[in-house]
Amino acid sequence: MSTWRPGLRVKGVAAELLPGGEVVVRAGGASVLVRGGLPGEELEISLTGKRRGAWRGRLVRVLQASDWRTVPLCSVAGRCGGCALQHCDPAGQSTWKSRWVRKAFDPWIQSSTEWIPCSPIHAGVRRRRVRWHVGHDDHGRYLGFRVYAGHQVIRQSECPAVSPELVDLRRSIESRVPGGVKSVQATALHDGIHLIWESDQPVEPLDDLEVNQWWRHANGTHPLGEVRTLHDCLPAGKQWIRLAIGPDAFVQGERSGNVELVSQIQAWLPDECRLIVDLFCGAGNLSLPAAVVTNAELIGAEINANSLRDAEYNARRLNVRARFLEANLFGAFNTEPFAGADVMILDPPRKGCRQVCRMLPTMMPRRVILISCDSASAARDAALLHEAGYRLHAVRALDLFPWSGHVEAMSLWLPV
16 A cells, blocks of 8 residues: 555454464555454554565554454463464464465365364473573573564563473573573473583583583584483384484474374375385484384485484384485485385475475385475475375374464375
């Protein structure tokens, strides 16, 4: 609108909740992206400006609320960048997250395709992996998350989205953060916590902490004193196995959701499985339990050398016949080691695995399981899988990011 300007207040109706947690508000014949609204609500918003060609606004007040609206668990939920949907009840979150996944895969869903929507998150769901930033105020230093779309760090004593052991850890260290530390990463595993001080200069550890302490800088991650091997516990059929997880290895941020992810992969394995290929394998979170269940050979590939060392160690402990290769799967790579798999697992980062999907005709796996944490990249990868001669057999939406504007998509593809 030619008369619109930052600071102008307008009223409109929220039409759609987008991945990421913003709503599209129709106002005066134009659209505004706003955080904190829900579909169907009448909102008053203050325009903040244009970004990437779209008007953005700040929610001033809700004039007519949705039945999905609820009181946030956290007093700073409206400002904090850690959660986008605490104002939406669990049923509403699962409904919209399912819609995001369904929309991404809709062009390839047939009447025979199995569709499994999100289940509402339960009250005990908490995140086990966090990165806190160092903030400063009149009371001293503290640790917290940044504000949404900004750099200010929020001070907050409680965080209902984070596991209690990590909340307790933050309280015990935030006033004693070593000098020079810019941010702190923590991961709570089955038998302990990895705590990583992120700093450009050497760090002195805190002596009284019963956690693994690490110093991360541009040249790598180094232990500070004695550290223990820590593990994640995962299902492998009717048994449970332990995987060693180092400080640099990726783990899903929510424990019970990861168990669902691993279990669903096993449910999608073929009856006869002799070779599993896992691209973007990490420490073997998805494929090692599957290899234990099937007694199959496993070939994994990953660019992170530390994760590959964890994967090799885990395979030896579990007596899995495995090879792990260091490879950049976003560029040209040798596909020969990965050809002829009974099942190929693809679990790329947020940008997806376009290059791998384009090279599928040279590898021809009997089935492909694609894990996607971004709806847009999931749709792009799905189109390439279809072009490579695969049909969508099943798709599942999983909420591995409670209270956030993100959703995980699992899809099973079989040759046409």
